Amino acid sequence: MDTTQLLKGVLDLTVLAVVEGEDGYGYDIVRRLRDGGLPDVGDASVYGTLRRLYSAGALTSYVVPSGSGPHRKYYGITTTGRSQLKKQRDDWSVFSTTVTAILNNASLEGVTA
Numbered sequence: 084m085d086t087t088q089l090l091k092g093v094l095d096l097t098v099l100a101v102v103e104g105e106d107g108y109g110y111d112i113v114r115r116l117r118d119g120g121l122p123d124v125g126d127a128s129v130y131g132t133l134r135r136l137y138s139a140g141a142l143t144s145y146v147v148p149s150g151s152g153p154h155r156k157y158y159g160i161t162t163t164g165r166s167q168l169k170k171q172r173d174d175w176s177v178f179s180t181t182v183t184a185i186l187n188n189a190s191l192e193g194v195t196a
Contacts, residue, residue, distance in 0.1 A: 086123055094132045096175060097121065099141065099160060099168040108147075108155040109133060133158055141167050 101107065101115045109130050116124045136142045141164035146154045160168070 086121075090121065090124055090128070093175070094124070094128060095136060095141075096168070096171040097124075098129065098132050098136065099164055099171070102142065102158055102160045103165070103168060106157045106159040108157050112158070136164065139163070 097116055097119075098112060101112055101119070107115065110126070112133065113124065113126055113129045116129065133142065137144055137158065141161060142158045143161050144156050144158050146156055148154050
């Protein structure tokens with residue numbers, strides 16, 4: 084299955100969830116998403132999502148100097164971001180439960196007793 088479209092639909096949710104646990108800089112967030120089971124997530128998609136969530140007030144940012152390269156821009160979740168994350172978690176729970184029920188029922192319809 085091509086997960087590209089699925090990723091687009093859940094990228095805000097997953098980025099907020101990752102940052103809720105611990106602030107992170109761009110590539111660190113990409114790495115955590117990949118390590119968490121989203122190996123196909125693209126760098127550019129995550130960076131664009133970070134910029135959009137920051138512009139919307141869901142994330143805050145700060146710069147940390149690095150001794151071994153350029154400074155890193157870290158992102159943290161705001162109160163607005165926590166509210167958005169809670170709503171999206173609730174929406175995801177209902178949506179995924181519904182899709183799972185449809186898939187399970189569809190697979191049972193082909194079974195004859």
